[in-house]
Amino acid sequence: MQIPLRIYATVLAALLGLAFGSFLNVCLTRWPAGESILKPRSHCRACGRTLAWWENIPVLSWLALRGRCRTCGAWIGWRYPLVELAVGLLWAIVAWRYSYWGVDFLLPNSELALELARASGRAVFFWLVVALATLDAENLWLPDWLTWPGIALGLAFSVAPLPIFGGTFASFHRGPNIHVQTAIATLISMALAALLILLIRWTYKLIRKREGVGLGDAKLMAMLAAWLGLPGALLSFVIGVVLGALTGLLLLALPKASAGKTNAPGENPAGSSAGAELWAFRKLPLGTFLCIGGIVSALWGQPILAAYLRWAGF
Numbered sequence: 001m002q003i004p005l006r007i008y009a010t011v012l013a014a015l016l017g018l019a020f021g022s023f024l025n026v027c028l029t030r031w032p033a034g035e036s037i038l039k040p041r042s043h044c045r046a047c048g049r050t051l052a053w054w055e056n057i058p059v060l061s062w063l064a065l066r067g068r069c070r071t072c073g074a075w076i077g078w079r080y081p082l083v084e085l086a087v088g089l090l091w092a093i094v095a096w097r098y099s100y101w102g103v104d105f106l107l108p109n110s111e112l113a114l115e116l117a118r119a120s121g122r123a124v125f126f127w128l129v130v131a132l133a134t135l136d137a138e139n140l141w142l143p144d145w146l147t148w149p150g151i152a153l154g155l156a157f158s159v160a161p162l163p164i165f166g167g168t169f170a171s172f173h174r175g176p177n178i179h180v181q182t183a184i185a186t187l188i189s190m191a192l193a194a195l196l197i198l199l200i201r202w203t204y205k206l207i208r209k210r211e212g213v214g215l216g217d218a219k220l221m222a223m224l225a226a227w228l229g230l231p232g233a234l235l236s237f238v239i240g241v242v243l244g245a246l247t248g249l250l251l252l253a254l255p256k257a258s259a260g261k262t263n264a265p266g267e268n269p270a271g272s273s274a275g276a277e278l279w280a281f282r283k284l285p286l287g288t289f290l291c292i293g294g295i296v297s298a299l300w301g302q303p304i305l306a307a308y309l310r311w312a313g314f
């Protein structure tokens, strides 16, 4: 009868994820406006009415209200249920993957603690990445006070669980200096990942004579490397760039999307298409695509990289 434990853990994590996703929505709405996330209580952004308790239930309230305020009918937006579902689903996956130890209790306590630390680390990582992805998509903004703590936490979760919980683990596997080695390796990975973005930034500036890629993206890449290691961060980058390029092409193909920026009548068509290109590049949130890459990389990075290495003949 051990299998149900895994199911309980997964359901509990999903519910917790929905609740933390709901809290994240409050943050995502109030942070850009510079408002407190603690007070006032949840209210409609259009008419200011304080919400009843049953209007604050993740996903279900949104469905029951069909995405609109009960009194003024203002559109609540897709972001609310999507962010809640994303955090709920990702936390459920983390619980499912890490609670395999529920199937048998063969793991020694130190390794059980290590697995728990890793699982909570993954949960924190996914919450941060969903937050950054949404902030960049909605505001083209990757705040320092999320990326820097994200970097510090990533480093801490990569290194700290080893010396704290992994006494036997550490000496058994890689020798007593495993935490020093891991810290140095992680710091180098972070520097290289950030450098990749900085090189693109400088190249872009040199050619276009203006800002294209923000420093926030460099800190985000360092953060991804802190959590996922250099291969995981590079995989996130490749996925992010491919997704970004596809989205850019899609936006260029859609006449509506570039209609907002159209040049005054009489300007030549070549200028207008260059304008569309600039529009697409200026508006694309690279950070959002990097975060999506980070999620894919965290979930399936190892099988993807292994398949790539096999394909490349290593």
Ligand SMILES: [Zn+2]
Binding pocket: 044, 045, 046, 047, 048, 049, 069, 070, 071, 072, 073, 074
């Ligand atoms: Zn309202």
